Amino acid sequence: MANQKNLPRLVFLDGPGPPPPVWYLPRLTENFEVHVLWAPTGDEKRDELHARTLSQFCGNSPLLGGSDDLGAILDFSRTWHPEGILGFSEMVVTETHAAALELGLPANEPKSLPALRxxxxxxxxxxxxxxxVPRFASVLSLSDLVEAVGEVGLPAVLKPSAGVGSMATYHVTKDVDLAALWETAASRYTADPRGNGSMHFVLEEMLIGERWHDDPRYASYASVESLVQNGSVTHYAVTDKFPLSETFRENGGVLPSTLPGYRINSILECATQAISAMGVTNSMVHTEVMLTADGPRIIEVNSRLGGGVIEHLHLSFDYDIVTAMANVATGRPVAPLGPRLRSSALYFPQSPAKDVTLAKVPTVDELMAFDEVVEAELYYAAGDRPDWARGTSGGKLARVIAASESPDQLLDLADFLASDKAFTYAPD
Structure with missing residues (x-):
């Protein structure tokens, strides 16, 4: 497509996960000439549909998904000459910053790259x-796991060193059969296309959360949504989280947090320290924090948008974080965040942590009938068996986005989605 407005050029690396292109591309193409690089799935019809969707907004090339994604990005960019490289998905975050560094474009410090995944x-x-940080140990085999338990102590968490969405993540207690656990973790990780093929796990000391909210429907962890440009950190909001489902599967959360100011300040101070330690200098950052008796403790730092943050900030502050991130990627000024307009929530209700068959599933129309609901998408139908063992993405029954003046109404909606008024299961 010809650049009629002489807009700055931006390479966008498409990756798995929301938001869909129809959400972010209209915003990007309003201010940038965009070219999307994406990975074919091998499903001809699906790939054709994806290319057709992208082509409605901008040029695109199916160059990712091979053995040398970084090389493909660099080869294209050296011909097309973008002013920035941007990606929202955790699956492309390393390549995003590695390519930008190689081309002399805004990116995180080189020392941050090994820790991004x-x-x-x-x-x-x-x-x-x-x-x-909690005690931790590297685990590459069953014998490593046994040794790590003695070193780290119990309770602990076993997780892939390079993993997303709570895939192959397990609670380790004194009653767990370590041999059976290792076999399950290894087989599930190697079977998941989101893994990197490496049998590299980490055993971490279990962080014990403390209730900081008056309402028990909030969890003892939170996330911080931040933007970093040239090393300067701007925190946009703290997100209160719903309690996790078994095997550490997320159920969503509410933004902005209802915690008192002194609690918020302690969380933000912790996040700032972690961002600096990681060498994140030009990126959106999603930092997950456990709320403990000793203060906030880092669960993990992600150099990307958190799930639903784009929609959260749009609904709660009428803020365009998509353009803000593109401005960071191309070295342009970023607009400040305005005042809170309302609270927003993202829900992905989870199936039980066992093999079940769905008996009743609400329709999209039934979900959209709630005054607070803005978007709704279902992932399973009655008669389906949710793939809960794949973590958050496999076990989520729906993705619902809502907004309200009061966070209490958003908590009531969470109660509905977790009840048998929404989803029920047939006897096994």
């Missing part, structure tokens, strides 16, 4: 930066 490298970087 490796939880072990992240813990090492945080510890070097003076950030309190």
């Amino acid at each position: 490796s939880k072990e490298e992240q813990r090492i970087a945080l510890a070097k930066g003076g950030v309190p």
